[in-house]
Amino acid sequence: MKRRMIVCDLDGTLLDSSGRVSARTRSAIRRVQEAGHLFVIATARPVRDTRKVAAALGNRSVAVCGNGSVVYDFARGEVVEYVPLVRTDVTSALLALRGRFPEVRMGAEHGLEMVLEERFDLPLTLCRHALRVRRLEETLLLQGAGKLMVQLDGVAGGYFAEVRALLPDFEVTISANLFCEVMRRGVTKARALERLALAAGFGSGDVIAFGDMPNDLPMLLWAGRAVAVANAHPDVLAAVAEVTGSNDDDGVATWLDRMAAGGPFTG
Structure with a gap:
């Protein structure tokens, strides 16, 4: 074979x-x-x-x-x-998301580590060692984020299409109903x-x-x-x-x- x-x-x-x-x-x-x-x-x-x-x-x-x-x-x-997002892309994505969804909860994978806003809701087994911050914009870790995580109320399948339409210059997908994922284009x-x-x-x-x-x-x-x-x-x-x-x-x-x-x- x-x-x-x-x-x-x-x-x-x-x-x-x-x-x-x-x-x-x-x-x-x-x-x-x-x-x-x-x-x-x-x-x-x-x-x-x-x-x-x-x-x-x-x-x-x-x-x-x-x-x-x-x-x-x-x-x-x-x-x-x-292949991380560049800082300018992270900034523009956050600006668009905050403007459209004032209640949005954000997270990011930075290298091999997870950074989550304080209100981001995940089972403890998935975020036990995450760095918690008030807002992603206030951290120095935006440069080099592999992906952003977007969480709204309800299941991610219910808001995925709207997030994807809002961010046409990014790869936006869903792998579970906990949040949407935003990656660099391509x-x-x-x-x-x-x-x-x-x-x-x-x-x-x-x-x-x-x-x-x-x-x-x-x-x-x-x-x-x-x-x-x-x-x-x-x-x-x-x-x-x-x-x-x-x-x-x-x-x-x-x-x-x-x-x-x-x-x-x-x-």
């Missing part, structure tokens, strides 16, 4: 609903790696929240984190690439993966990608073979031709097991 680059989202795709990597999933990934295929994580999570998953997979993976703003090699323990999982694939000797036709949410769509549309999990967002299910089992049914592992066995690549 031709060597492939296998790219997989984490939450809602590779991980079950409790956020864990199942034993079957670990085994399936190990099998494809031993067969010579390259396995890459592609997630909206920051590096710090990807560490446990990478460790569960043996710290052999390169991960595209922050929706493509940072690439981290867990085998070597180092940042491979970082920063997506797909663009980071394209550069990573080129460096490793792969073309898009050699890539198999798994995902579940709208932020995965650029990656899924770029990859030669795109597979959605059964629990994926309706926009994702409408965009791809292949669907495997849900994240709680080890859908990715089912697909990879058939691939490793040389059988039909469906599931």
Whole structure:
């Protein structure tokens, strides 16, 4: 079998609903790696929240984190690439957001750290070590922010379209219903993966990608073979031709097991 680059989202795709990597999933990934295929994580999570998953997979993976703003090699323990927003873009985005949504709550990923305004609401497990500030504008950390996080009342799916329309010169996406994410124009999982694939000797036709949410769509549309999990967002299910089992049914592992066995690549 031709060597492939296998790219997989984490939450809602590779991980079950409790956020864990199942034993079957670990085994399936190990099998494809031993067969010579390259396995890459592609997630909206920051590096710090990807560490446990990478460790569960043996710290052999390169991960595209922050929706493509940072690439981290867990085998070597180092940042491979970082594509932050420039300060002027952060300033203009904040000005537009404050003007349209006076009640907006803002956060930012700065390098490998999280900065949140005091009113930004996240489960403690996701922000235990975050730096809390009154307003992002008052910090000295705006230069080098990998992404901004925009939070309003209600679920992010309800205000995502309005935020995206307000910021046409940025990449605006959603990976969960806790907040919207704003990245530098052109920063997506797909663009980071394209550069990573080129460096490793792969073309898009050699890539198999798994995902579940709208932020995965650029990656899924770029990859030669795109597979959605059964629990994926309706926009994702409408965009791809292949669907495997849900994240709680080890859908990715089912697909990879058939691939490793040389059988039909469906599931």
